[in-house]
Amino acid sequence: MGDDRLRLPRGYRRLLACYPAWYRRVHEEEMLAVLMTAAPSGKRQPGIAEAADLIWGALRIRCQPSRADTAEPVWRDALAVLSVIVPLIVVVRFLANEARFLLLMPAPGPLANGFPLWVLNAAAAPLVLGALAPLGLRLPRLAALAGAGLLTWLIYDLPGGRFGIAVGDVPMVLAAATVTFALAVSGGPRRGLQILTWKYAALVTVATILVGTSVVPMDRPDRLVARLIVIIVIGAGMALTSSLGRWLVLLLAVAAYPVVLFTGLSLFPPGLRASLAFLPLMAAYYLPPVAVLLVAARRLGLRLWAGGKRGKIGA
Amino acid sequence: MREPTFLILTALAAGPQHGYGIMTDIAQISGGSVRLRAGTLYAALNRLVVEDLVEVDREEIVDARLRRYYRLTSGGAQRLSAEVDRMRRHTAIAATRLGLLGGTA
Numbered sequence: 001m002g003d004d005r006l007r008l009p010r011g012y013r014r015l016l017a018c019y020p021a022w023y024r025r026v027h028e029e030e031m032l033a034v035l036m037t038a039a040p041s042g043k044r045q046p047g048i049a050e051a052a053d054l055i056w057g058a059l060r061i062r063c064q065p066s067r068a069d070t071a072e073p074v075w076r077d078a079l080a081v082l083s084v085i086v087p088l089i090v091v092v093r094f095l096a097n098e099a100r101f102l103l104l105m106p107a108p109g110p111l112a113n114g115f116p117l118w119v120l121n122a123a124a125a126p127l128v129l130g131a132l133a134p135l136g137l138r139l140p141r142l143a144a145l146a147g148a149g150l151l152t153w154l155i156y157d158l159p160g161g162r163f164g165i166a167v168g169d170v171p172m173v174l175a176a177a178t179v180t181f182a183l184a185v186s187g188g189p190r191r192g193l194q195i196l197t198w199k200y201a202a203l204v205t206v207a208t209i210l211v212g213t214s215v216v217p218m219d220r221p222d223r224l225v226a227r228l229i230v231i232i233v234i235g236a237g238m239a240l241t242s243s244l245g246r247w248l249v250l251l252l253a254v255a256a257y258p259v260v261l262f263t264g265l266s267l268f269p270p271g272l273r274a275s276l277a278f279l280p281l282m283a284a285y286y287l288p289p290v291a292v293l294l295v296a297a298r299r300l301g302l303r304l305w306a307g308g309k310r311g312k313i314g315a
Numbered sequence: 316m317r318e319p320t321f322l323i324l325t326a327l328a329a330g331p332q333h334g335y336g337i338m339t340d341i342a343q344i345s346g347g348s349v350r351l352r353a354g355t356l357y358a359a360l361n362r363l364v365v366e367d368l369v370e371v372d373r374e375e376i377v378d379a380r381l382r383r384y385y386r387l388t389s390g391g392a393q394r395l396s397a398e399v400d401r402m403r404r405h406t407a408i409a410a411t412r413l414g415l416l417g418g419t420a
Contacts, residue, residue, distance in 0.1 A: 030381050031334070031357055032380075033334075033381055034338070035353050036380070037335045038335060038353065049352070050353075050354075053352040053354035053355055054352075054353065055354070056354055056358075061357070061361050064358070064365065
């Protein structure tokens with residue numbers, strides 16, 4: 001009987017978990033009090049309309065700008081910067097690889113017999129991702145929706161027609177996921193450009209060119225290693241100077257993880273590479289970034305499951 | 316100005332109120348036609364606080380539950396007053412025109 005009375009507040013708390021952690025710290029108990037006061041006696045669980053209203057409210061609060069004097073959480077700013085950088089990196093990488101491909105092909109080349117469809121296919125994803133940055137400058141939430149669409153398209157691997165995640169697209173999938181997430185919850189490219197001081201802009205430009213042109217492992221291993229060392233030094237520099245730098249490095253590492261892994265693998269002799277089984281490789285690709293994201297989500301208060309101690313009133 | 320915003324400011328114009336008080340007051344003001352739920356109410360309150368139209372008045376513990384009271388800022392009172400003037404002008408014009416057409420007095 002006593003347990004029955006606890007069902008309703010527990011149900012409300014589950015819904016309130018959708019609200020941002022900073023908001024819940026201040027308002028959760030207050031909102032719960034209002035919800036419980038408004039609930040007729042004997043009510044066992046939140047109704048559908050109530051649930052929808054709370055979820056909608058949570059979404060709106062996440063999208064609202066916060067006070068100027070309240071410090072914007074650093075990870076949000078880092079994501080805002082990423083919403084500028086990641087599309088840039090993807091486009092640079094695409095253009096660099098295409099330029100290399102087209103330059104190395106003997107004449108007349110692939111464009112001789114009219115415009116081949118596969119060029120469009122290969123170009124579509126990076127260019128769409130690149131376009132999300134300028135779109136996000138004006139309409140960040142719409143750009144987030146577009147990013148979600150791109151992500152779905154990439155995961156479904158529409159050109160191939162199979163349902164599954166193409167291994168070769170892993171960097172693109174993570175890049176698209178990062179940009180979509182950044183556009184949805186952060187201040188978007190507008191805020192990102194505000195934050196990118198000349199110091200970061202310079203570091204990012206150098207890193208972009210290095211990352212953008214080093215992916216295709218046709219390079220000699222020593223050149224590749226030299227590039228990786230420069231990138232690591234830049235990353236360390238950013239991480240040591242500020243908490244924003246640390247967040248940027250962490251998030252970029254998560255997004256670029258498969259690129260690093262793939263590049264590292266390419267240093268191994270081909271025979272060894274071929275013997276690596278498929279499933280462990282997929283796990284190595286996806287589990288670490290997914291685990292990091294789950295931990296981060298948990299820390300940010302996005303409770304994926306009920307339970308846990310709650311703060312006391314006044315704490 | 317959206318209707319929920321207007322109603323919240325109107326409710327607070329009478330004096331500081333807590334969340335549940337605002338909800339019941341709005342139901343009364345609108346004659347039961349507008350029922351603001353907690354999610355919508357708090358999203359609107361958050362925006363109003365950010366825009367400095369509303370601020371926290373005080374907090375109390377009642378029945379072991381936290382109650383937070385909100386009040387209008389001077390900026391909020393001014394905004395509400397400006398909106399009332401605007402709506403008055405519009406309703407006056409509408410009433411006049413309807414009067415000319417021989418509609419409601």
